[in-house]
Amino acid sequence: MTLNASLLKQGAACGQEGVPPPPLLLSLLESSHHILCVSHVNPDGDAVGSLLALGSILRAQGKRPTLALQDEVTSEFQFMPGVEKIIGPAEVAHSYDLIVCLDTSSIDRIGTVYKPEIHNQIPLVVIDHHVTNTLFGTENWVDTGCAATCQMLVHLADALSAPLSEETAFALLTGLVTDTLCFRTANTDTNVLQAALRLANAGARLEYIVRNTLDSRSFSLVRLWGVGLANVQMEDGIIWATLNAESRQRSGVEPHQSDGLANFLVTVREADISATFAQRFAKNGQELIECSFRAKPGFNVSQVAFSFGGGGHPPAAGCTVSGTLQEVSARVVAALHELRRQSIDGDCG
Amino acid sequence: MTLNASLLKQGAACGQEGVPPPPLLLSLLESSHHILCVSHVNPDGDAVGSLLALGSILRAQGKRPTLALQDEVTSEFQFMPGVEKIIGPAEVAHSYDLIVCLDTSSIDRIGTVYKPEIHNQIPLVVIDHHVTNTLFGTENWVDTGCAATCQMLVHLADALSAPLSEETAFALLTGLVTDTLCFRTANTDTNVLQAALRLANAGARLEYIVRNTLDSRSFSLVRLWGVGLANVQMEDGIIWATLNAESRQRSGVEPHQSDGLANFLVTVREADISATFAQRFAKNGQELIECSFRAKPGFNVSQVAFSFGGGGHPPAAGCTVSGTLQEVSARVVAALHELRRQSIDGDCG
Numbered sequence: 001m002t003l004n005a006s007l008l009k010q011g012a013a014c015g016q017e018g019v020p021p022p023p024l025l026l027s028l029l030e031s032s033h034h035i036l037c038v039s040h041v042n043p044d045g046d047a048v049g050s051l052l053a054l055g056s057i058l059r060a061q062g063k064r065p066t067l068a069l070q071d072e073v074t075s076e077f078q079f080m081p082g083v084e085k086i087i088g089p090a091e092v093a094h095s096y097d098l099i100v101c102l103d104t105s106s107i108d109r110i111g112t113v114y115k116p117e118i119h120n121q122i123p124l125v126v127i128d129h130h131v132t133n134t135l136f137g138t139e140n141w142v143d144t145g146c147a148a149t150c151q152m153l154v155h156l157a158d159a160l161s162a163p164l165s166e167e168t169a170f171a172l173l174t175g176l177v178t179d180t181l182c183f184r185t186a187n188t189d190t191n192v193l194q195a196a197l198r199l200a201n202a203g204a205r206l207e208y209i210v211r212n213t214l215d216s217r218s219f220s221l222v223r224l225w226g227v228g229l230a231n232v233q234m235e236d237g238i239i240w241a242t243l244n245a246e247s248r249q250r251s252g253v254e255p256h257q258s259d260g261l262a263n264f265l266v267t268v269r270e271a272d273i274s275a276t277f278a279q280r281f282a283k284n285g286q287e288l289i290e291c292s293f294r295a296k297p298g299f300n301v302s303q304v305a306f307s308f309g310g311g312g313h314p315p316a317a318g319c320t321v322s323g324t325l326q327e328v329s330a331r332v333v334a335a336l337h338e339l340r341r342q343s344i345d346g347d348c349g
Numbered sequence: 350m351t352l353n354a355s356l357l358k359q360g361a362a363c364g365q366e367g368v369p370p371p372p373l374l375l376s377l378l379e380s381s382h383h384i385l386c387v388s389h390v391n392p393d394g395d396a397v398g399s400l401l402a403l404g405s406i407l408r409a410q411g412k413r414p415t416l417a418l419q420d421e422v423t424s425e426f427q428f429m430p431g432v433e434k435i436i437g438p439a440e441v442a443h444s445y446d447l448i449v450c451l452d453t454s455s456i457d458r459i460g461t462v463y464k465p466e467i468h469n470q471i472p473l474v475v476i477d478h479h480v481t482n483t484l485f486g487t488e489n490w491v492d493t494g495c496a497a498t499c500q501m502l503v504h505l506a507d508a509l510s511a512p513l514s515e516e517t518a519f520a521l522l523t524g525l526v527t528d529t530l531c532f533r534t535a536n537t538d539t540n541v542l543q544a545a546l547r548l549a550n551a552g553a554r555l556e557y558i559v560r561n562t563l564d565s566r567s568f569s570l571v572r573l574w575g576v577g578l579a580n581v582q583m584e585d586g587i588i589w590a591t592l593n594a595e596s597r598q599r600s601g602v603e604p605h606q607s608d609g610l611a612n613f614l615v616t617v618r619e620a621d622i623s624a625t626f627a628q629r630f631a632k633n634g635q636e637l638i639e640c641s642f643r644a645k646p647g648f649n650v651s652q653v654a655f656s657f658g659g660g661g662h663p664p665a666a667g668c669t670v671s672g673t674l675q676e677v678s679a680r681v682v683a684a685l686h687e688l689r690r691q692s693i694d695g696d697c698g
Contacts, residue, residue: 182531184559190549197542206542210533211645215616219583222617226578234568267564268571296560 018191019143021152021159025125028139029160032098034064036122040104041070041111045178045213048077048086050102050127050149053171055082057153057162068092070111079212080174081167089113098123101137103149103175105130127152132311147187150175154195169202174209181263182214186297186315217260224251228261228276238336239271242325245279259292259318266294273299273336277329289328292318293336299343304335367540368492370501370508374474377488378509381447383413385471389453390419390460394527394562397426397435399451399476399498402520404431406502406511417441419460428561429523430516438462447472450486452498452524454479476501481660496536499524503544515552522553527562530612535646535664566609573600577610577625587685588620591674594628608641608667615643622648622685626678638677641667642685648692653684 029035037054039047051067058065067086077083089112099122104110126137129146146152150172157164164172176196180188183196200206228241243258258278265274278290291308293301293316300314310319321328378384386403388396400416407414416435426432438461448471453459475486478495495501499521506513513521525545529537532545549555577590592607607627614623627639640657642650642665649663659668670677 182533183555184531184564186556188555190546193542193546193549193555197539197546200539200542206532206537207535207646211616215533216618217616219588219617219619222578222614223581226575226581229571229575230579232571232575239568265571267560267566268568269565270568297556 018145018155019141021141021156022139025127025139025141026159028098028123028125029058029100032063032123034066034095034097036066036068036092036096036099036119037102038068038099038104038110038113039102040109043069043071043073043077045077046148046150046175047103048073048080048083049171049173049175049178050153051086052080052082053150053153053168053175054100054102054156055085056165056168056171057157057160060162060165060168061160066093066096068113070113076213076216077174080171082171094118096122098125100125100127102127103130104128105132106134107136127156131313145187145191147185147189147192148176148179150179151192151195154198164198164202166203169199169204170209173199173204173206174213177206177209178213182210218253220251221253221257221260224248224253224258225261225264227251228258232265234268234271235333236337237270237272237340238275238333239265239268239273240275240277240329240333240336241265242329243276243278244325245281248278248280262292262294263316266296272296272340273301275329275332275336277325277332279325286322287324289321289323289325290318291321291328291332292316299340301336301339304332304339307335308332367494367504368490370490370505371488374476374488374490375508377447377472377474378407378449381412381445381472383415383444383446385415385417385441385445385448385468386451387417387448387453387459387462388451389458392418392420392422392426394426395497395499395524396452397422397429397432398520398522398524398527399502400435401429401431402499402502402517402524403449403451403505404434405514405517405520406506406509409511409514409517410509415442415445417462419462425562425565426523429520431520443467445471447474449474449476451476452479453477454481455483456485476505480662494536494540496534496538496541497525497528499528500541500544503547513547513551518548518551518553519558522548522555523558523562526555526558531559531563567602569600570602570606570609573597573602573607574610574613576600577607581614583617583620584682585686586619586621586689587624587682588614588617588622589624589626589678589682589685590614591678592625592627593674594630597627597629611641611643612665615645621645621689622650624678624681624685626674626681628674635671636673638670638672638674639667640670640677640681641665648689650685650688653681653688656684657681 035058037051039051055065055067069086073083092113123138126140128142129144129149131144133142143152153172227247228243232241262274262276274294276292280288282288295301295315302312302314302317305312305317305319308319308321312318384407386400388400404414404416418435422432441462472487475489477491478493478498480493482491492501502521576596577592581590611623611625623643625641629637631637644650644664651661651663651666654661654666654668657668657670661667
């Protein structure tokens with residue numbers, strides 16, 4: 001596969017001033033008919049939104065897109081029109097003209113809907129906004145200045161002269177809203193607002209989308225937050241909460257679903273960095289701690305996540321560490337303290 | 350005072366398609382020099398934002414505005430440039446050419462910065478977006494289609510040919526962001542997004558504003574939420590939490606600062622209506638319960654608030670009821686259940 005690194009323009013503004021869709025990518029889309037569209041495992045709003053939107057754009061152009069995901073779409077995104085059209089790995093066929101991979105930073109994140117032994121002869125187009133994208137496609141369009149892959153697809157629709165239907169706009173605004181936590185992340189610039197305005201003008205109802213995604217928590221989750229907040233601790237700008245497996249299992253909440261608590265904790269005025277530690281047990285009985293980190297601007301928690309074998313972005317990262325809840329949280333909090341000290345010293349020095 | 354009810358066009362879209370600033374209001378602003386600008390007691394982001402923005406617009410036009418508020422600006426809005434220029438009741442002078450009252454639905458909500466015996470000979474201009482506005486000014490510009498008074502001031506600046514400075518845009522976007530809970534309220538339409546885009550293009554940093562207002566909670570408040578969530582209850586679509594005076598006082602959080610918990614609880618998927626009950630004791634020892642209600646679209650909690658002597662909007666309302674925490678919460682929850690039943694029956698009937 002060709003690496004097209006020149007397309008990776010870090011921090012460029014998305015849209016007309018950002019990275020435009022490469023002409024070869026556009027011609028691949030235009031000349032193909034039966035197109036397999038995929039996104040990443042554990043699909044979030046931007047994965048599902050960009051997939052449904054591209055499907056709707058391609059269908060409007062007379063194409064026959066197939067939408068596929070490794071994992072089932074979780075309940076929070078089941079309200080999205082067309083979600084029932086997304087197939088799983090078992091239903092993916094052998095033969096397509098083109099594969100388009102959305103919002104996915106590396107090929108292993110597609111899961112088994114991409115079968116290398118069958119699909120590696122088919123051109124692969126990558127459309128993504130992650131800074132960690134490995135440019136694994138035949139053609140790669142990676143615009144890290146965009147807050148969401150869905151933001152890029154607004155420009156793709158323009159480049160294909162595809163009108164923004166209400167259905168497309170709905171899916172795209174869902175991805176934009178969920179990836180920016182409703183326009184509150186640091187990368188929410190005027191291009192994001194411009195894209196949101198266009199999508200709302202095309203008929204996407206912002207309030208309805210927010211109410212069904214970011215503002216939709218289960219009662220069990222909220223009770224679990226109560227458990228987390230009851231033991232919340234703060235020391236020198238680091239705030240953290242632990243969730244043991246028992247209370248988590250009693251609530252029926254999966255470890256990754258408790259992520260939002262870290263988002264909430266970083267809003268504490270006196271805190272620079274937040275962490276949550278969710279205990280779970282592997283099938284072999286091993287104790288594992290799912291760690292989620294969030295940071296205010298100026299602190300890069302992905303460094304700590306990386307040092308514990310995880311990854312992510314400067315303001316939001318995570319890792320899974322084996323050990324007891326008490327031991328792991330103490331060790332990781334110490335590393336977060338060290339990161340904070342270095343960041344503050346670096347700023348002053 | 351003249352009631353100008355024709356200007357009260359309920360639900361009209363704000364801006365060019367909405368209610369324009371009345372010509373007489375514009376000429377009063379243009380012909381006046383020393384202008385007293387006021388807003389409501391317990392000032393929120395829209396009160397402080399519209400006050401600072403109008404001050405900055407008027408100063409740019411060579412006017413001498415005085416900004417005054419009954420109550421001190423709370424810590425969450427102290428980050429706003431120019432907030433130190435706002436004076437209290439004691440410093441308000443007798444003589445002004447004009448008084449402009451912003452974001453205030455009735456004259457008693459101004460507090461004692463407005464002294465009728467001194468000020469009632471001075472023309473009074475009302476600029477507001479509340480549906481409950483009593484049109485108490487000499488000239489009233491009330492646009493209930495706007496999500497914030499700050500949204501109206503974008504159009505006022507245009508009508509006065511005043512350029513949107515970075516300082517003005519910052520203040521206006523703060524009001525717009527706080528009154529729409531960062532673009533998630535039901536009245537967040539394309540005109541709101543259009544206004545936000547213009548303000549961001551003028552240099553107002555959205556992320557910075559959100560981080561310092563909506564996403565800035567004290568550690569004490571978050572611990573108090575933990576107490577509330579520990580006793581959270583849900584029954585037939587009504588979710589509620591109680592906060593006793595002891596835990597509230599221990600946390601140092603004022604009753605009205607615990608409002609955000611009701612916003613959070615209404616995001617629970619299974620709930621249609623949320624309530625929080627915060628106990629406090631009056632100086633005479635009387636037990637008072639501060640009740641906050643929030644509702645999903647289709648439910649009008651202001652009806653219940655009104656029946657208990659309070660008020661508000663259909664999706665967000667409140668009241669103060671004397672009685673014990675247990676007795677009041679039981680009585681009010683019963684009324685909320687009744688409201689919900691009637692709303693659902695009404696929808697089906």
